[in-house]
Amino acid sequence: MVDTFPGLFWGYTAIWAILVLYIVRLAIRINRLEKRIKSSEDSHKH
Amino acid sequence: MKNLLRIDILAISLTGIIIAYANYLVFMVVPNERIMGAVQRIFYFHVGSAIACYVAFGIVFVSSLAYLARRDRVSDAISEAAAEVGFVFASIVLLSGMIWGKVAWNTWFNWEPRLVSFLLLWMIFLGYIFLRAFGEPSRVATQCAIIGIIGALMVPVVIFSVKLLPQVFQLHPQVVEKQGLREPLFVSTMFYSMGALTLLNLVLIWLRARITLTDEKLNEETW
Numbered sequence: 001m002v003d004t005f006p007g008l009f010w011g012y013t014a015i016w017a018i019l020v021l022y023i024v025r026l027a028i029r030i031n032r033l034e035k036r037i038k039s040s041e042d043s044h045k046h
Numbered sequence: 047m048k049n050l051l052r053i054d055i056l057a058i059s060l061t062g063i064i065i066a067y068a069n070y071l072v073f074m075v076v077p078n079e080r081i082m083g084a085v086q087r088i089f090y091f092h093v094g095s096a097i098a099c100y101v102a103f104g105i106v107f108v109s110s111l112a113y114l115a116r117r118d119r120v121s122d123a124i125s126e127a128a129a130e131v132g133f134v135f136a137s138i139v140l141l142s143g144m145i146w147g148k149v150a151w152n153t154w155f156n157w158e159p160r161l162v163s164f165l166l167l168w169m170i171f172l173g174y175i176f177l178r179a180f181g182e183p184s185r186v187a188t189q190c191a192i193i194g195i196i197g198a199l200m201v202p203v204v205i206f207s208v209k210l211l212p213q214v215f216q217l218h219p220q221v222v223e224k225q226g227l228r229e230p231l232f233v234s235t236m237f238y239s240m241g242a243l244t245l246l247n248l249v250l251i252w253l254r255a256r257i258t259l260t261d262e263k264l265n266e267e268t269w
Binding site for chain 2: 003006008013016023026028030033
């Protein structure tokens, strides 16, 4: 008999997928914010 | 900036792929352990989280020393990020260990060297987080650097504490130290789960430190 847990596998896959997508969203927001700060700093210099 | 986003997406994607593979190994490939059965699978999350938190506290140690030497914002931001993320992984270690202990040995907690020293480590970093939140702004960075160094020095104490008493007196198994994992599939699953959680740990520290630095730059712009 093979010891597999498909219910737990798909449950944890869903949890990990949500977490990874949230981290991607966080990274995009941070990059957007850093870009705005940099362009604001550049406009102050000029 | 575009390159930084590309690096972020690449790092997160790599982490996601290794997490997905480790998840598949844990629930669909690795067999039940002969004595403990299915509950032994908590081991892969428990040990993986422990390694991730030790790496995070190692980063706290180095960045805290760097802050005390140079007094720069980047070192302080990295130290803060690593302490927070490390604390989360330490909490996962405690919780998963307690669940495993209850199911396998009918004990939530035992007052033995490994468990007590790890609880002390967790409490030191809980104190660190409270100090960050409520400490005096002009002094909090230095105080947290000192606490971070002290807390990180607990990590080798935790690792070697399991040698203080013979195994028969301890609940915490010495599986890895005594090379108890002989089945290659168990070993490779352990390494994949350790790798997955450590990468996740590093990505979270990287992003969290940038949030702190970006927040500070925004506050400077406002004022």
